[in-house]
Amino acid sequence: MAMRHAWLGGRDSGSGFEVASASLSGHRFEKHSHDEFVISANLCGREDIWLDGRAFSAGSGDITAYNPGQIQGGGAADGQPWRFVSLYVPETALAESLGLQRVAFDRPLLRQPALAAELAVAVAQALSADAFVSERGEEHLTLLLGSLSQAVGTHLPPATALGRRPVEQLQALLAANLAESLSLDAMAAQVQVSKFHLLRAFKQHTGLSPRQWAMQLRTRRALALLRGGQSVGEVAHALGFADQSHLTRYFSRAYGVSPGRYQRSLRG
Template sequence: MSSVRLARLGDLEVASSCVAGRQFDKHSHDEFVIGANLLGEERIWLDGRSFSAGVGAITTYNPGEIQGGGAAEGQPWCYVGLYLPAAQLATSLGRAELQFERPLQHAPALATELARRVEACLSDDPLLRERGEEGVTLLLGAVAAGAGVRLAAARSIGHAAVARLQALLADNLERTPSLDLMAAELGLSKFHLLRSFQKHTGLSPRQWAMQLRTRRAQGLLRQGMAAGEVAHALGFADQSHLNRHFRAAYGISPGRYQACVRA
């Protein structure tokens, strides 16, 4: 059993690993390192301390901390990891700076959800990767809280700010703005942006943009535009992506929908 997958989304690096008996020499990272243990037990050495991380454990290491360890020989071990530059993590969470106080927390549900979001980040589908980045960003608040970092209360952005971001998304459907650009537009951290927008709309910004894309696709198909042209005009990666999202929203393929409304 040996599988290691890596992806980079801007400053965020994610990894998913399934290995047997992997051991790491003592080393350090320039970035914050967040891990979620999904299978097996990891023995950890961290700056002179030794402890174990079992299934459902989340580990949080500060930049520069010396770490080492791994799984026992022959033992299956699966985990996901996040690597975030110090300034990037602090900015994402709305802090000038931060440091994890606790390196270990037992949070099985959070570990499972983090793994699900990392899998999305590793997808070949660009839309799923974007959704994965949003999901990981939202989970950083819970990870930080469990590691002893207290975040400032999220400032409500109000309906006018939500409407401004919705207008930005609507004007750029062919290419959804990055989280960094959206956060700059509203003057919020990415974490608070996502939480506030979701509170007002029930959707993340990219989910909201996707429902608008599919709604506009429906209108263009009704007017007789070919599905391939619709996909291109609205920023879908290709026609198959349009098909998948349109069917998920309306329960029917674009081609079938077009045939029905023409009948």
């Protein structure tokens, strides 16, 4: 039995949520309930489910979605490989992320393999030891929560064009704080837009998520600092990279050469 958990976002403020990934060989959960919404993607194996007196099953590629307080139980047959990923999202966190007063799921089971696969990718990102990858996972999951919520019966406010102003405000904020890792809560509060709608608008206007946009600006500024003669270590510290190897990894992906080799080429 292998399970991994991580908390994303602001734990103290109640704005974050928990993610989990599990690989089991047959397992059953006794009847229980959660204070949070529970959303799971079944990636391998068949789960027999008991939910508030109803019995059904979820196969590979299915998604289950339970409201807070619903009594659930079940599991996979003994010896059966079973893999799934789950999100545990507090009521207030989900509502605020989507810009709603209240959220309730109407359907506990979705047969959407593509969405389940995307959810698995986002959870894997969120569980990464690389802070930037983990933050990208949080962004990815926040957007997916909108799609998932709509799919299980939640009606989101009509999409209204936010225009470029909130996006430009966020770009200015990110550019002024490149050495810091701003939370999604801080970004949304700065432009007074829900996290889901802000992420969607930012991607529509730039083709990138806020964290991706900030990373490309970091690597671009690294070029200028390296040209100016600062060491790779100094540049990494100035631009908020975890260490020199972290800068090297992302700089090399962007420009096809390591920072050290790039700087040596300038001297030659």
